[in-house]
Amino acid sequence: MLNNRTLAPQELVQSLANITGLQDRDDLAVSMCLTVYEMLPVMAIRFYRTVVAGNGTGLGLLVEFDEHGVRQHSLAASSGRSSARPETDPWLQGVLMSESALHVAPGGECLIMHLRRKGEIYALLDIRVHEGLEPSDLRLLQGIARIYENHIALLDYGETDTLTGLLNRKTLERQYFKIVTALQNLPAIQSQGTGRRQDQVPAQYFLAVFDIDHFKQINDRLGHLFGDEVLLLVAQLMRSSFRSDDCLFRYGGEEFVVILGPQSREGVMLALERFREQVEQHDFPQIGRVTLSGGIAAIQPFEVLSMTLGRADQALYEAKSSGRNRMVFSEPPPAADASGSAGDDTIFF
Numbered sequence: 001m002l003n004n005r006t007l008a009p010q011e012l013v014q015s016l017a018n019i020t021g022l023q024d025r026d027d028l029a030v031s032m033c034l035t036v037y038e039m040l041p042v043m044a045i046r047f048y049r050t051v052v053a054g055n056g057t058g059l060g061l062l063v064e065f066d067e068h069g070v071r072q073h074s075l076a077a078s079s080g081r082s083s084a085r086p087e088t089d090p091w092l093q094g095v096l097m098s099e100s101a102l103h104v105a106p107g108g109e110c111l112i113m114h115l116r117r118k119g120e121i122y123a124l125l126d127i128r129v130h131e132g133l134e135p136s137d138l139r140l141l142q143g144i145a146r147i148y149e150n151h152i153a154l155l156d157y158g159e160t161d162t163l164t165g166l167l168n169r170k171t172l173e174r175q176y177f178k179i180v181t182a183l184q185n186l187p188a189i190q191s192q193g194t195g196r197r198q199d200q201v202p203a204q205y206f207l208a209v210f211d212i213d214h215f216k217q218i219n220d221r222l223g224h225l226f227g228d229e230v231l232l233l234v235a236q237l238m239r240s241s242f243r244s245d246d247c248l249f250r251y252g253g254e255e256f257v258v259i260l261g262p263q264s265r266e267g268v269m270l271a272l273e274r275f276r277e278q279v280e281q282h283d284f285p286q287i288g289r290v291t292l293s294g295g296i297a298a299i300q301p302f303e304v305l306s307m308t309l310g311r312a313d314q315a316l317y318e319a320k321s322s323g324r325n326r327m328v329f330s331e332p333p334p335a336a337d338a339s340g341s342a343g344d345d346t347i348f349f
Ligand SMILES: Nc1nc2c(ncn2[C@@H]2O[C@H](COP(=O)(O)OP(=O)(O)OP(=O)(O)O)[C@@H](O)[C@H]2O)c(=O)[nH]1
Pocket: 211, 212, 213, 214, 215, 216, 217, 219, 223, 224, 225, 226, 227, 228, 231, 252, 253, 254, 320, 324
């Protein structure tokens, strides 16, 4: 069924105000779809997020909007990894590779629009219409897309650490809360699953804390500017070493946090060891060799951030006191099993 509604200007402004009032990117995607659906004569809208797959960039369906209402697919911890099936439509894949921001299918009944973030394609909006949109509708659509992109840029600015460009401490709290909420809802998510093997994702998330070894000596010997340069280089090494859907934070000073998952304990240890070795082997200008130590804790569904951080910190302390330049796993809290820990279970989406 075609949505023939045309919004009055005051409703339009209200809709746009709603978009710019949101901080959660998943809610933002829903609000964006709702606005377009209400504003233009469309039949259906799909919002895809770009996801990094093994062999390049793919698409994950995040929101579907049509006459039946809205269907939102879970993203794994909002990390950009869609739990929905990956999109394999060759036309959509082609659009993803293209430079042009707006694509109209022959016949005009399908429009795809790029949504960009930091110059890269961040999402695709797939709009199905009964007949081609008017030029004025297209301009309206492009305007909404600009508002969305500008708002994402502002969110990015508020969520990142100015020196390293990594996510900041405030964002860690929000991200952590999202993960534990998803883990707590695990049984509900499981019951909605298709049960297909390829839809199964290991349910464990991990939090790792790193601290640069003897960083004070670097500052004392060469000055804070050199110290800052080391922080910057470590952040760059983090970006190149970890997967793009791992969440990287500067926690404060020379402490960094990574949230990894869903992953196995072995996979996490492998990733962290690889990063530790990369830092150890990197030639830091004027300084030479820099090492770091880390502590890792599995995130428990009913544990608050300060407790998980506390366990990771304790493991970090052990890494420091047993010689530095190493990663140490924290043991789960004694009550973990009784509290509904996901353990080695699987999240079904
Ligand atoms: N350059 C720079 N230094 C910082 C920043 N934040 C914290 N520091 C410094 O980081 C140093 C941390 O030193 P310590 O906590 O004693 O630890 P460490 O020297 O790394 O020793 P270990 O952690 O035990 O290996 C202090 O000298 C802080 O002043 C920053 O943003 N820039």
